[in-house]
Amino acid sequence: GAVVSQHPSWVICKSGTSVKIECRSLDFQATTMFWYRQFPKQSLMLMATSNEGSKATYEQGVEKDKFLINHASLTLSTLTVTSAHPEDSSFYICSAHWGGTDTQYFGPGTRLTVL
């Protein structure tokens, strides 16, 4: 149990376009989901905390108008990278909090490459 999926697993886009990444909790309801970004050889950096039905809380330095987060249901959160630029190329990972064991479970990640 406690499986989190992400779609797509990788995406390549042109500079200036927008990309949407989905994060789903497959076998549990997640009231809280987290979005992280990871650059090569670095640790995960928390971008935002997303609670179902409310606005996401963004970490300092993360532009909320550029990284749009929607958490419309207890099993789905989306991250949209708007007007993507090459510096947005990174590995994006979501996680979902499963209250049953008070543990976070992570998705497999999405590799974004902006040309």
Next chain:
Amino acid sequence: LAKTTQPISMDSYEGQEVNITCSHNNIATNDYITWYQQFPSQGPRFIIQGYKTKVTNEVASLFIPADRKSSTLSLPRVSLSDTAVYYCLVGDNNNDMRFGAGTRLTVKP
């Protein structure tokens, strides 16, 4: 500032026991200690979680002293496939789940 401090890297050999220690001097009363394993280009995988004393599961043990200011992840008899980055997280899982730098474990034959 990161809430946790771990060694940047460790080397071991197949079959040995590996202990990775994490310092978390400012741990709060409600915080749990959770360890994750990450392979390249994959999301972190949950290993073990504890609050105090000792926790053991099928893959690892977690030792937490009484003051909870540190914790030690113990991996028995590591294999080459245990080469990965190991992260210690401290939090209550509802917020403030920030990763430290992690420990890069290399298991050699």
